[in-house]
Amino acid sequence: MKYSKSEITSRAYKIPELKFEDQNLTSFAGLIIFQPLMLGLEIKNRLFHCFRHLKASRIFGHHIITMLLIVHLLLGYRRLRDLSYYQDDPMVKRLLGLNQLPDPSTVSRALSSIDGMSIERVRDLCRKLVIERLKKIPIYRLTLDFDGSVLATLSQTTEGTAVGYNRKKKGGRSYYPLFCTLAQTGQVFDVYHRPGNVHDSHGAREFILACIQILKQELPWVKIEVRMDSAFFSDAIVSALDGMGIEFTLSVPLERFVELKKGFKTGRVGGRWMRPGPFLRWPGSRRSGRRSIGSFLSASGVRSSARSPFNWICSFPMSTGMSLR
Numbered sequence: 537m538k539y540s541k542s543e544i545t546s547r548a549y550k551i552p553e554l555k556f557e558d559q560n561l562t563s564f565a566g567l568i569i570f571q572p573l574m575l576g577l578e579i580k581n582r583l584f585h586c587f588r589h590l591k592a593s594r595i596f597g598h599h600i601i602t603m604l605l606i607v608h609l610l611l612g613y614r615r616l617r618d619l620s621y622y623q624d625d626p627m628v629k630r631l632l633g634l635n636q637l638p639d640p641s642t643v644s645r646a647l648s649s650i651d652g653m654s655i656e657r658v659r660d661l662c663r664k665l666v667i668e669r670l671k672k673i674p675i676y677r678l679t680l681d682f683d684g685s686v687l688a689t690l691s692q693t694t695e696g697t698a699v700g701y702n703r704k705k706k707g708g709r710s711y712y713p714l715f716c717t718l719a720q721t722g723q724v725f726d727v728y729h730r731p732g733n734v735h736d737s738h739g740a741r742e743f744i745l746a747c748i749q750i751l752k753q754e755l756p757w758v759k760i761e762v763r764m765d766s767a768f769f770s771d772a773i774v775s776a777l778d779g780m781g782i783e784f785t786l787s788v789p790l791e792r793f794v795e796l797k798k799g800f801k802t803g804r805v806g807g808r809w810m811r812p813g814p815f816l817r818w819p820g821s822r823r824s825g826r827r828s829i830g831s832f833l834s835a836s837g838v839r840s841s842a843r844s845p846f847n848w849i850c851s852f853p854m855s856t857g858m859s860l861r
Contacts, residue, residue, distance in 0.1 A: 601642075675720060698732045698733035728743040761782065766787040
């Protein structure tokens with residue numbers, strides 16, 4: 537296709553006039569959804585009461601810093617230095633009610649002045665927010681899941697960290713908090729902060745009983761049940777839950793109960809096993825000074841492959857195991 541000369545060339549003699557205007561561009565327009573949510577929950581006012589006993593800065597209070605960290609996590613950032621990526625974003629400023637965001641050093645200084653009372657008040661606020669939402673939905677049974685999670689840190693001098701179990705980065709310092717989550721709603725009800733060198737059951741009994749007591753007091757009509765893995769299996773926790781009348785599901789660590797594993801295969805442990813279908817029922821035994829707790833146990837076959845560095849491409853021999861609950 538051929539073009540004419542007039543279509544190709546252009547005559548330009550006048551000097552154009554340039555205008556410079558301030559453009560408010562944002563990369564986080566989705567934050568507009570959270571603005572009515574935070575206004576309805578009165579997050580800023582509630583956080584202000586959590587830190588009102590502290591001597592705050594005249595410009596950036598502790599409640600503003602906490603809200604900034606919430607938005608920081610919503611945007612997908614994890615380090616304070618990442619504040620520079622949205623330092624001038626108008627949508628973030630509008631959500632926080634600021635004309636200028638604080639620097640990372642200002643945020644760090646504000647966090648260093650927070651004490652234990654402030655942390656407890658924030659934890660109490662988080663629990664109240666969850667309970668307020670539970671009261672607005674028709675729920676009559678609530679399942680509490682208790683489990684720990686490893687949170688690794690890059691710094692070797694961070695307060696509260698320790699070298700412990702860390703499957704992804706061995707030898708690294710980490711936290712090992714204990715979470716209480718609600719299975720029906722997926723909400724985190726409470727968090728118990730711990731260093732990374734403690735066992736799963738460290739402080740678990742007191743934390744579990746405290747969470748149950750708060751929910752039973754605020755939601756007396758709800759039936760509460762608990763789910764935990766084998767790391768929390770202990771006589772103290774089982775006796776405490778049974779004494780409060782709480783239904784619970786607790787995995788049994790078979791490596792500590794060899795006779796129990798053999799009895800499940802044979803169907804008899806001291807002649808007290810019965811078979812009502814696919815499950816085994818163990819009514820327990822009356823011991824002096826101890827309470828008898830009946831148990832229902834189910835087993836499922838687990839196939840595991842015996843892999844080695846030399847047979848990644850070849851077919852793997854399979855061995856059958858057993859998962860007992």
